[in-house]
Amino acid sequence: MSTPQTNFIGVYVSGTQARAALVDSEGSLIQSQVAEVTPKELIPQLAAVIEGLRRGQSIGAIGVAIPGLVNRQTDRVIAPRDLPPTITSNLHGDLMRATGIRAELENDANAAAYGEFKVGAGRGARNLFYMMIGNGIGGAIILDGKLWTGASGFAGEVGHITIDTEGLQCVCGNTGCLETVASAPSIVRRARERLNRDSTSSLSRLALNKSFTAEDVAHQANEGDDFALMMIERTGKYIGTGVASVINLLNIERIVLGGGVMDAGELILNPIIQEVKRRAFQPCFEATEIVAAKLGLDAAPIGAALLARDANAN
Numbered sequence: 001m002s003t004p005q006t007n008f009i010g011v012y013v014s015g016t017q018a019r020a021a022l023v024d025s026e027g028s029l030i031q032s033q034v035a036e037v038t039p040k041e042l043i044p045q046l047a048a049v050i051e052g053l054r055r056g057q058s059i060g061a062i063g064v065a066i067p068g069l070v071n072r073q074t075d076r077v078i079a080p081r082d083l084p085p086t087i088t089s090n091l092h093g094d095l096m097r098a099t100g101i102r103a104e105l106e107n108d109a110n111a112a113a114y115g116e117f118k119v120g121a122g123r124g125a126r127n128l129f130y131m132m133i134g135n136g137i138g139g140a141i142i143l144d145g146k147l148w149t150g151a152s153g154f155a156g157e158v159g160h161i162t163i164d165t166e167g168l169q170c171v172c173g174n175t176g177c178l179e180t181v182a183s184a185p186s187i188v189r190r191a192r193e194r195l196n197r198d199s200t201s202s203l204s205r206l207a208l209n210k211s212f213t214a215e216d217v218a219h220q221a222n223e224g225d226d227f228a229l230m231m232i233e234r235t236g237k238y239i240g241t242g243v244a245s246v247i248n249l250l251n252i253e254r255i256v257l258g259g260g261v262m263d264a265g266e267l268i269l270n271p272i273i274q275e276v277k278r279r280a281f282q283p284c285f286e287a288t289e290i291v292a293a294k295l296g297l298d299a300a301p302i303g304a305a306l307l308a309r310d311a312n313a314n
C-alpha cells in the first residue's frame, strides 16, 4: 500500500487579499484560491482559507509570504511599511495555534523567488537573482540552490539601492531609491508630473483619464501611445540600471523579473536588457540570462509552500 501523499499550502497576504495555493510535494499547483481579508479578522480568515484547501488531506506545512521583512531566527515580522498588528505581533504562533499545522513565514519577494527557482523561470539555474517590481520593489538571491537571506534575513532589498542621489524621499528613509522611480505608483507619479508640464504629452490617451494606473500606462504603450511607451522605456532604463549593479556584484547566472510592472512584457524587458548591456561589466553581462518570471501572482504562494516544505531540509 502506498502512503497518502503529503501536500503543502502557501498563502500570500498583501493588503486586503490572501492568495493561497495548494501544491503537491513536487511543487505542482493543485488548486489556488483568492480571499478578501481584513486586518482585524486575519487569523480566523487565513485559517478558513487553509481549511478550504486542506479538505481532510495531509498537509506537511504552511508557508506564509508577507510584504515585510521576516527575521527567520525569531519568526517575527519587522515591518517598515504599514502592516497591521495581527501580522506584526505574532502571526507565526497564532496561525500554528489556529490550524495545528507547522507554519513558516517569509518575505514575499523571497517566497516568489523560490517559487520561480523551483518550478518557474528559474528552473535549471543554480544561482539567480529575482526582482519583484510592483507596488514596491523587492528582490531575493538564490545562491548554490538555496535562498541566501543575509546575516539577519534581509538580503536582496534591491528596491532601496540608490539610483538618483538627488532623488525623492523613499519610505525607507533614503532618497532616490530605485523604488521611488520604478515601482507602479512611481510610474504613475512620473507620468502625471510630465503630463502637467509638457504640452506635447497631452496627445497621450493617458491625459484623458484622471485616475490612470501603471497598468493603464502599460496598456496604452501596447496600443501604440508614444508618451506611454516613453514612460515604460524610461522605467526600463531605471530598472536596468539597478540590474546592472546586481550583475556586477554577483556575476549571477540568471535574473528573473516579476511583479505587476513586468506585465508590460517585451516593451519593458527590452529596454531593461539594453540598459544592463550598456552599464554592466561586459563579461558579467554575457554570463547572465535576463528573463521574465513565469508564475505570475502564484509565484509567492507556491514559493511559500515550497519554502515551508524545505524548511527542515535546509
Ligand SMILES: [Zn+2]
Pocket (backbone or CB within 6 Å): 159, 160, 161, 170, 171, 172, 173, 174, 177, 179
Ligand atoms: Zn528606499
